[in-house]
Amino acid sequence: MTDPEDDLAAAIARAWQREQPDLPVGSIPVLTRIRQAAKLLTDDRRRTLTRVAMDDATLDLLSTLRRAGAPYRLTTRELAARSLITAGAVTQRVDRAERAGQVRRLPAEPGSRAVAVELTGAGHAAVEAAVGDLLRHEQGLVDAALDGPEQAELARLLAKLLAALPRP
Numbered sequence: 001m002t003d004p005e006d007d008l009a010a011a012i013a014r015a016w017q018r019e020q021p022d023l024p025v026g027s028i029p030v031l032t033r034i035r036q037a038a039k040l041l042t043d044d045r046r047r048t049l050t051r052v053a054m055d056d057a058t059l060d061l062l063s064t065l066r067r068a069g070a071p072y073r074l075t076t077r078e079l080a081a082r083s084l085i086t087a088g089a090v091t092q093r094v095d096r097a098e099r100a101g102q103v104r105r106l107p108a109e110p111g112s113r114a115v116a117v118e119l120t121g122a123g124h125a126a127v128e129a130a131v132g133d134l135l136r137h138e139q140g141l142v143d144a145a146l147d148g149p150e151q152a153e154l155a156r157l158l159a160k161l162l163a164a165l166p167r168p
Contacts, residue, residue: 009033030161041141048137052130059134061093062102062127065119072119073106079117102126 009032013025049056064082065072074082080090094117097103102123106116119127142151 007033009036041138044141045134045138048134049130052133054126054130057089057093058097058100058102059127059130061090061097062119062123063131065103065117066124066127066131072124073116075114075116077114097123 009029012032013028016023016025016028045056049059054062060083061079064079065074068074068078076087076090076094079094080087083090085093094103094105098105100122102120103117104120106118108115146154
């Protein structure tokens with residue numbers, strides 16, 4: 001196994017330090033490794049979800065409804081806010097999941113334009129299976145590299161970094 005402190009990110013930082021010693025290079029090992037990890041984890045998640053016959057967008061929709069608790073129902077506006085996506089993206093996701101029998105749209109209440117989306121029995125079963133497989137797999141990836149206290153510390157540090165980043 002290679003030394004984690006002597007990887008591509010460290011080599012890039014050293015090269016810039018050598019070539020332009022006046023440049024700040026401390027962010028390179030942090031952000032390059034985050035980008036590399038994100039790419040590898042995204043690819044791995046896609047493969048894992050393919051094995052359970054679900055795509056990431058559908059998983060996000062069904063998971064958001066499932067996490068809402070019984071009766072597993074949210075308005076399209078709430079879905080957009082909780083998933084950090086546009087109303088148009090919610091519509092596309094709901095359309096696809098509705099065709100698959102995983103969700104149903106409920107008529108708006110009188111005097112309201114809010115459309116609610118509810119998880120069906122088939123959607124509940126699909127998300128339970130997919131999330132179970134995915135989370136067990138991803139926990140195994142993290143456990144293979146970090147012990148419990150290290151996982152907690154990394155989660156804390158990433159939360160701190162995320163909180164300080166500018167928002168669009």
